[in-house]
Amino acid sequence: MSQLSNPNPFMGASGTKPTCMQMLQFMLDNEVTAEQKEYFKNHMDGCMPCFKTYQLDMTIKELLKSKCCGGDAPIELVDQIRSQIAQKIS
Amino acid sequence: MIEESPRQHYTDKEKEEIFNKEFLPHINSMYNFGYRLTLDRDDAKDLVQDTYLKAYRFIESFQKGTNAKAWLFRILKNSFINDYRKKSKEPNKVDYQEVETYYNSEEVDRQITPDLRVEALKDMIGDEISNALNALDVDFRTVIILCDLEGFKYEEMAKILDIPIGTVRSRLHRARQLLKEKLSDYAKSMGYKNADV
Numbered sequence: 283m284s285q286l287s288n289p290n291p292f293m294g295a296s297g298t299k300p301t302c303m304q305m306l307q308f309m310l311d312n313e314v315t316a317e318q319k320e321y322f323k324n325h326m327d328g329c330m331p332c333f334k335t336y337q338l339d340m341t342i343k344e345l346l347k348s349k350c351c352g353g354d355a356p357i358e359l360v361d362q363i364r365s366q367i368a369q370k371i372s
Numbered sequence: 373m374i375e376e377s378p379r380q381h382y383t384d385k386e387k388e389e390i391f392n393k394e395f396l397p398h399i400n401s402m403y404n405f406g407y408r409l410t411l412d413r414d415d416a417k418d419l420v421q422d423t424y425l426k427a428y429r430f431i432e433s434f435q436k437g438t439n440a441k442a443w444l445f446r447i448l449k450n451s452f453i454n455d456y457r458k459k460s461k462e463p464n465k466v467d468y469q470e471v472e473t474y475y476n477s478e479e480v481d482r483q484i485t486p487d488l489r490v491e492a493l494k495d496m497i498g499d500e501i502s503n504a505l506n507a508l509d510v511d512f513r514t515v516i517i518l519c520d521l522e523g524f525k526y527e528e529m530a531k532i533l534d535i536p537i538g539t540v541r542s543r544l545h546r547a548r549q550l551l552k553e554k555l556s557d558y559a560k561s562m563g564y565k566n567a568d569v
Contacts, residue, residue: 307545312519338488349502350501350517355420367424367425
């Protein structure tokens with residue numbers, strides 16, 4: 283069985299072979315073990331569509347993090363919360 | 373709540389400590405989540421304030437030292453649905469049945485990889501990314517925020533959103549596709565060729 287000679291760490295419990303799209307998503311969603319990550323990196327060397335999509339999707343993910351996380355909570359917010367709690371418990 | 377742990381008993385001093393050391397450090401993430409859900413800074417403030425008041429009121433259902441961030445995010449999400457979303461009628465409900473079928477079908481691998489270029493993305497230095505995220509339907513927006521901005525795992529997202537892990541996964545998959553379509557439109561309007569999805 284090829285399963286023994288080339289074990290895919292993404293293999294589901296049911297023994298079904300994962301598709302490129304499924305592996306790609308686990309990578310993007312950061313739901314992979316070190317072993318799976320390694321496997322996918324090797325897989326990308328021989329799979330251009332995976333490589334291109336991974337580059338693109340990771341760029342989007344990084345951009346989201348850098349562009350959409352900004353803006354600290356207004357400084358007065360913590361004080362307002364504290365005074366509301368103080369009112370409630372007194 | 374989130375961990376289904378038995379009711380705790382805390383002294384006032386312990387409550388204060390949990391609140392300061394475990395709840396308040398997440399205020400910026402909470403505010404960003406509130407803002408991305410409501411798309412309004414005042415509403416975000418109200419939502420965060422309500423969330424923290426609720427968290428304090430129910431502090432004894434929180435087990436000290438467990439995942440405070442996920443617990444707070446869950447309260448905020450519930451407050452948003454119960455108190456806020458009702459007020460602003462949102463008629464468009466996503467058909468998740470369709471999403472599941474789509475994800476599980478053989479079709480996924482035959483999808484055309486969008487010819488959106490990394491270089492085009494790098495040129496989006498303005499509000500394009502933020503606008504594209506905000507333009508997504510709120511349920512899709514939410515999973516992107518939880519996964520890509522906050523780094524929650526499937527299991528945490530499932531608990532925060534009260535949905536099965538399979539649904540988290542298919543929703544994320546669809547959300548990423550939709551986001552790419554929007555970004556591809558921006559790229560086209562910026563004059564990039566071959567940006568068809």
